[in-house]
Amino acid sequence: MEFSGYLRADGLAGTRNLIGIISNGVCTSDAANRIAREVDGCVAFSHRENCQLISPDKEIVYRTLINLGKNPNLAGVLVVSAGCTDPCLDPLVIADGIAETGKPVEVCSIHQDGGLMKALSNGIDTARKMAGDASRIKRETLPISMLRQGVECGGSTPLSGPVTNAAQGSALDIIIENGGSGGFGETPEVIGAEQIIAARAVNADVKQKMIKVVQDYEANLRNSGLNFFGANPDPQNIKDGLSSIEEKAVGAVRKGGTTPLMEVIGFGERARGKGLFFVDTPGNDLISLTGLAAAGCNVITYSTECAVPYGFPFVPVIKITANRDHFHKYPDILDYLVDIDTALTHLDEVGAELLVLIVEVASGRRTQNEIIGYTGTCDLWTIAPAA
Amino acid sequence: MRIKAVVLAPHDNVGIALADLETGFELDLNCGEHLFEVKLAEPIPYQHKFSVTTIGIGEEIIKDDVFIGVATDEIQAGQHVHVHNMTGTRSKPLH
Numbered sequence: 001m002e003f004s005g006y007l008r009a010d011g012l013a014g015t016r017n018l019i020g021i022i023s024n025g026v027c028t029s030d031a032a033n034r035i036a037r038e039v040d041g042c043v044a045f046s047h048r049e050n051c052q053l054i055s056p057d058k059e060i061v062y063r064t065l066i067n068l069g070k071n072p073n074l075a076g077v078l079v080v081s082a083g084c085t086d087p088c089l090d091p092l093v094i095a096d097g098i099a100e101t102g103k104p105v106e107v108c109s110i111h112q113d114g115g116l117m118k119a120l121s122n123g124i125d126t127a128r129k130m131a132g133d134a135s136r137i138k139r140e141t142l143p144i145s146m147l148r149q150g151v152e153c154g155g156s157t158p159l160s161g162p163v164t165n166a167a168q169g170s171a172l173d174i175i176i177e178n179g180g181s182g183g184f185g186e187t188p189e190v191i192g193a194e195q196i197i198a199a200r201a202v203n204a205d206v207k208q209k210m211i212k213v214v215q216d217y218e219a220n221l222r223n224s225g226l227n228f229f230g231a232n233p234d235p236q237n238i239k240d241g242l243s244s245i246e247e248k249a250v251g252a253v254r255k256g257g258t259t260p261l262m263e264v265i266g267f268g269e270r271a272r273g274k275g276l277f278f279v280d281t282p283g284n285d286l287i288s289l290t291g292l293a294a295a296g297c298n299v300i301t302y303s304t305e306c307a308v309p310y311g312f313p314f315v316p317v318i319k320i321t322a323n324r325d326h327f328h329k330y331p332d333i334l335d336y337l338v339d340i341d342t343a344l345t346h347l348d349e350v351g352a353e354l355l356v357l358i359v360e361v362a363s364g365r366r367t368q369n370e371i372i373g374y375t376g377t378c379d380l381w382t383i384a385p386a387a
Numbered sequence: 388m389r390i391k392a393v394v395l396a397p398h399d400n401v402g403i404a405l406a407d408l409e410t411g412f413e414l415d416l417n418c419g420e421h422l423f424e425v426k427l428a429e430p431i432p433y434q435h436k437f438s439v440t441t442i443g444i445g446e447e448i449i450k451d452d453v454f455i456g457v458a459t460d461e462i463q464a465g466q467h468v469h470v471h472n473m474t475g476t477r478s479k480p481l482h
Contacts, residue, residue: 158403158434162395162451192477196453218477241403241435243448243468244475247455340405341390 001178001355004139004363005146005298009102012072013146015298015362017137018043018314019130020074021123022065024089026050027082031110033376035080035123041131042078043313047380051088057382062089062097064268064380067294069098069105073314075134076104078127080119083111104130139364145179147362148271149299150292150315151255152184154285155306156233157240161251163322163343164303169257170351171301171358172276176259181274183263183295184256185281185288187217188232192246193253197278201261209264213280232283236306255303267381271295286310287381289317299362301354307333310377311369316361319368320354332368335361392437394418396452400440401468403450404431428465436468448473 006014021044023032029046036044045068049061069077077098081091091107099105106126113119151168153160172182190197194214201207221228233242242248262275268291271277281291285302289312292300300317302308307330311317320336321327327337336357343350361367369375391412394402397419408414408431416423416439423439431437442448442462448455460472 158436159405162393162403192455192475193453238470241432241469243436243470243473244456245477246453246475247450250451250453250455344390344393 001144001359002141003144003147003359005142006072006075006137007140007142008072010070010072010100012101012296013142013298014072014075015147015316015364016073016314017041017075017134018073019127019134020045020069020071020077020314021127022069022077022079022094023047024065024079024081024091024094027084028080028110031116031120031123032080034120035078035127038124039127039131041134042127043375045313045378047378049089049380049382051084053087053089053382054384057384058089060266060268060382061380062093064290064294065089065094066097067268067270067296068290069094070101070270071293071296071298071314073298074103075137076130077106078123078130079105079107080123081107081109083109104133106130143179144175144359145274147175147180147182147299147358148295148297149175149180149182149301149358150184150289150295150297151182152285152288152292152300152302152317153186153189153252153255153304154302154308155304156237156242156248156251157305158242158247158251159322159340160303160305161254163340164305164320164338165251165255166347167320167338167343167350167354168255168301168303170347171354172255173257173259174351174355175358176257176275179274181271181277182297183271183277183279183292185279185291186252186283186285187213187280188221188245188283189252190214190249191218192244193249196250197253197256197261200259202275206261206264210261210278213264213278217280240305265295267291268294282381284379286377287379289315290378290380299358301358304334309333309374311367311375313375313378316367317369317375318357318361332372335367392416394421394423394439395450397421398452399449400438400442401436401448401450402439404433404435404437407431407433425465428463429467431467438462438464438466438468440464442468
């Protein structure tokens with residue numbers, strides 16, 4: 001099975017051909033957004049982290065921004081910096097990291113360009129040239145082994161697990177069985193189901209890592225002294241019939257399909273190999289999407305019974321639901337309706353049908369989020385309390 | 388005819404309603420070799436769980452072949468199973 005994608009210099013496949021405008025800190029988030037808004041084919045990844053980052057957050061943010069820039073859906077990257085030196089994140093370190101892929105990377109700096117207006121003007125002009133160059137790259141026929149599918153869930157109900165998450169997992173199984181890769185995150189939503197995933201680990205090291213990330217997360221929650229129940233499962237989850245975090249987790253891990261777990265990676269790290277990976281992320285879906293994009297996912301499926309509206313700047317997010325009412329009510333949010341009876345009785349048929357949509361979107365069909373451009377919200381993860 | 392309810396794995400002691408089901412509704416649910424015959428003792432909302440057997444206090448609730456919590460009350464077959472009569476062990480509500 002094949003799709004039509006962009007072959008990059010590092011041998012990876014893009015499903016989109018965008019120029020990423022990445023801010024190195026909160027000081028340039030607005031600038032990155034404004035540059036991206038002015039030039040067709042550009043998207044911004046802006047965030048709120050600043051020069052007060054300390055270890056390990058500094059390393060996490062560095063690697064997240066670098067690995068987002070390395071994502072094969074970006075043909076090139078412009079890093080926007082205020083121009084301060086240490087302790088700000090060095091834009092040249094970010095740019096050099098991204099440039100390892102062989103893609104064009106440029107830097108623009110507000111201070112060195114002589115102020116905000118000049119930097120915006122220079123940045124827009126640089127982005128214009130990069131987008132023009134990128135537009136000359138053509139799609140070509142590539143094997144689905146080059147797809148890396150992120151799987152996400154949000155607004156879960158008791159049917160998300162056996163229906164929509166199972167459908168995502170079934171499509172992911174086919175991609176992985178054909179030599180591809182994919183993964184999922186949301187560590188707190190694995191609490192109670194970590195043994196299910198760990199039992200599929202390819203070796204003892206991966207197994208131990210899988211259990212450790214979940215136990216560490218749970219320990220942090222307990223140590224915080226906050227009441228976890230009520231946030232996860234949340235009041236809407238409970239109203240819909242989910243009774244415990246274990247029950248939610250059992251449903252959540254269904255989206256990981258049935259293949260062996262090959263790798264467990266930290267937030268902002270890139271998955272290395274083929275097969276299934278788990279990325280340590282919080283339960284916040286938006287941040288989890290960032291973790292999947294940094295891991296190298298070039299397409300994402302997202303089961304949502306409550307019709308979560310947002311997408312992601314440069315990875316297409318295919319929204320799937322089992323809620324027929326929502327699917328007809330929110331056609332500008334949801335891309336695919338899973339039939340509950342078919343999923344419960346003939347899951348492989350649903351997985352194969354969803355894969356057809358994944359291949360279409362990977363080949364250029366736009367998701368509802370992309371059509372209306374509702375892809376601008378993004379965030380990343382840090383651990384330490386704000387200093 | 389749409390499926391009204393489902394038991395996800397043969398050793399589960401709860402099923403899931405796939406529609407709002409009324410008290411007295413009778414279900415014959417096949418799962419693997421098992422046949423679960425249940426008469427609902429109370430209304431079960433769409434997607435919520437009902438017991439397919441008697442579950443004693445402290446006994447495990449099994450759904451999709453996995454532990455999802457323990458019973459905090461004795462639960463009869465056909466009764467609603469939710470936060471009022473079961474709890475997870477990894478996180479608990481405030482009292």
